[in-house]
Amino acid sequence: MRVIAIDGPAGSGKSTLAKRVAQALGFVYLDTGAMYRALALKAHRHQIDPDDEPSLSALAQSTQIEFVREGDEQKVLLDGEDVSQAIRTPLISDLASRISVHSRVRRAMVQMQKAIAQQVNGLVAEGRDTTTVVFPDALLKIFLTASPEERARRRWEQLQEQGIDQPYEAVLADILERDRRDTTRADSPLKQADDAIVVRNDGWTKEQTLEHVLMLCRERLGEG
Ligand code: DC
Numbered sequence: 001m002r003v004i005a006i007d008g009p010a011g012s013g014k015s016t017l018a019k020r021v022a023q024a025l026g027f028v029y030l031d032t033g034a035m036y037r038a039l040a041l042k043a044h045r046h047q048i049d050p051d052d053e054p055s056l057s058a059l060a061q062s063t064q065i066e067f068v069r070e071g072d073e074q075k076v077l078l079d080g081e082d083v084s085q086a087i088r089t090p091l092i093s094d095l096a097s098r099i100s101v102h103s104r105v106r107r108a109m110v111q112m113q114k115a116i117a118q119q120v121n122g123l124v125a126e127g128r129d130t131t132t133v134v135f136p137d138a139l140l141k142i143f144l145t146a147s148p149e150e151r152a153r154r155r156w157e158q159l160q161e162q163g164i165d166q167p168y169e170a171v172l173a174d175i176l177e178r179d180r181r182d183t184t185r186a187d188s189p190l191k192q193a194d195d196a197i198v199v200r201n202d203g204w205t206k207e208q209t210l211e212h213v214l215m216l217c218r219e220r221l222g223e224g
Contacts, residue, residue, distance in 0.1 A: 002027070002122040003137075004217055005130040008144035009190060010178045011151030013201060013209060017144060018126035019074070020210050021217060028067070028120045029074055032127030032134070033096065035065045035109055037087035038078040040095035050098035057104035065112060088162065090174070097178050100128070103187040110134050128182060131193040140220040141196035142213055148175050150202045 004021065008014045015031065022029035039060055040050075048055045066077045075084045086092070099105055106129075113134050117123050125134060131141040146154075152172035159166055182190040192198065197216060201209045 001117060002139055002221070003117060003135045004124045004140045004142070004220075005135045005138040006124065006126045006142045006144055006213075007128060007131040007190070007193070007196065008142075009151065009175075009182065011155040011175055012144045012146050013154060013206060014126050014144045016206055017209055017213060018124045020206075021213055022124040023072075024210075024214055025122060025124070025217060025221075027122035027124050028116075030113060030116055030123055030125040030130075031067070031074070031076070032109070032113055032125060032130055034067075034076045034084075034087060035112065036096040036100045036105075036127075037092050038065050038076055038083055039063060039105070039109070040092050040099050041083055041087050042078060043099060044092070044095055050095055053102040053104055056099055056102055057108060060105050060108035067116075090159075090164070090166065093174075093178075097181055101181070101185040101187065106133075106187055128190050129188040131196050132191065133188050136193075140217055141193050142216070143192045143196040143198045144209070144213075145198065145200050146202045148172065148179065151175050 004027070006014050006018045015033070018031070019029050042063060043050065043056055043059055046059065048059060064079050068075050068077060075082050076087065110133060113125065117135070131138060131143065149172065152168065152175045155175065156166065156168050156171045159171065199209065199213060
């Protein structure tokens with residue numbers, strides 16, 4: 001099983017990177033954050049409190065999350081419904097971060113992620129804990145990071161492109177709060193795996209980051 005795991009803080013560009021690396025290598029892209037977001041959306045629709053671990057865990061057990069390819073795009077299906085857009089709002093970002101602190105929720109999600117990996121030949125897994133908990137034996141681990149200000153600027157631009165108008169200061173505050181919550185939670189806090197390669201991409205374009213990481217992948221896959 002060939003797994004490349006990409007981890008890092010919110011807004012480091014790991015989603016874009018993982019997607020493109022998967023495309024370039026012909027691997028499947030496993031967006032673990034999208035899975036937490038999909039579950040958060042379902043919890044929100046069922047009006048489940050984000051602090052109610054037993055209900056969330058039960059919900060996770062009875063939820064099916066899949067990724068399907070449509071042309072160049074990958075869609076996220078929540079119990080068969082395409083929720084690719086619906087999970088990208090600031091509300092769902094916040095709820096996903098809140099529900100992901102619960103160990104029982106994480107256990108259910110990690111199980112789903114490992115099952116997906118079993119079914120494919122090559123995988124680019126992206127998200128918190130993919131390098132430490134989900135795929136500790138990954139072929140290559142990348143910890144992608146940048147300063148909070150740079151990450152907030154990128155997220156702000158992304159939101160603008162989606163027509164969501166938020167002041168930069170609010171986006172930065174959100175990034176700092178999510179960093180704090182993601183790094184201090186008891187179960188699987190955001191942290192670098194000892195054997196991860198740190199890629200700090202302040203001031204780099206997406207293409208520069210991609211080229212650098214593809215070089216690392218090809219070296220590790222023995223195609224360098
Ligand atoms: O990467 P993202 O912004 O789509 O992730 C949404 C939230 O889900 C984020 O706040 C942290 C959480 N998450 C997690 O706890 N573990 C993962 N493997 C992926 C995401």
